[in-house]
Amino acid sequence: MKKYFLFKTGAVVISLLTLGSCAKNKDIDPSITNIAVTNPDFQTLEDAAIRGDVAVTLGNKNPDPASGGNYTVFAPTNAAFSRLGLNSAQDLTALQQPFLRNTLFYHVFSGTLPGSALTPGSASASALGLQRRIIRRADGSLYVNGSRIVGTDVRAANGLIHPIDKVLLATGADVLNSALALQSGSVFVKPELTFLVEAVVYCNLQGALTGTPGSPQLTVFAPTDQAFKDLGVILGVALNQPADIRKLPVATVTAVLLNHVVLGGAQGGKFTSELPENTTITAAGGPVTLGAFNNGILTVKGRSNTVPANMAIPDVQCTNGVVHVIDRVLLP
Missing domain, CATH: 2.30.180.10 (FAS1 domain)
Structure with a gap:
């Protein structure tokens, strides 16, 4: 991927839009990466995906034969990143790139995980290897770990997106x-x-x-x-x-x-x-x-x-x- 500068040029945006095999048009759903690029609510996620070097991965079909070609992403909104003081591409440089990359993979499930499967007490594996818990509070709100699921089943050509209100964090260590x-x-x-x-x-x-x-x-x-x-x-x-x-x-x-x-x-x-x-x-x-x-x-x-x-x-x-x-x- 081309080096990403803080001020996005038209060439960079065009290259992102053509990363996956499913380019956005009136007949084909956009890829997960395309959605992050075109939806202003996911601007910081787009910046994080570029710095974390996962934009290409999420712009294409999942190569795992068991996945059906799909990914499912718990996608933090701009407000979710803002809670950590991360409001721009420049802010993301406060995180080491390997940690940011692993953090993004912690948001990804290999395969299709529809909203109907997010049942309280269940767990879902992440691409980082760690399990995440699905929790329902007494008021009926649904959480993945400590992050509220604010929407489900946003369809992409290569899977599904479930927007969340906090960034999921995991270390992979004790x-x-x-x-x-x-x-x-x-x-x-x-x-x-x-x-x-x-x-x-x-x-x-x-x-x-x-x-x-x-x-x-x-x-x-x-x-x-x-x-x-x-x-x-x-x-x-x-x-x-x-x-x-x-x-x-x-x-x-x-x-x-x-x-x-x-x-x-x-x-x-x-x-x-x-x-x-x-x-x-x-x-x-x-x-x-x-x-x-x-x-x-x-x-x-x-x-x-x-x-x-x-x-x-x-x-x-x-x-x-x-x-x-x-x-x-x-x-x-």
């Missing part, structure tokens, strides 16, 4: 190695969760976050780097860099970290769509209060917090649970 990937800049170009990783190592809690066969599924609330810096202001300790965590007693840091992990049980490994709103759940370090389910997210509050934490990046699927990145440290 919670510990997912945090390490963020810390090393393998997800976002700018490293994140560097304070959290330092704290986990300081307290020797790596084993608790490592997935092994048969280990309980975790729900983890992961504070951002800025959340730890803000904690330093509250405690009167300058936490300017990850190593500064070691200024605090290891017992104190351990107690704080355990307050962010739900180990198995009824609330382990849960997406936002599954967490019980307006109630208290039990983390390894004590009770944590969840707020109302609003626009696909919940607030989270530790026992000693005066202000609840917001979810900055919810519903990151890991092999041993689900991580919700939050903007405040939860205090026991």
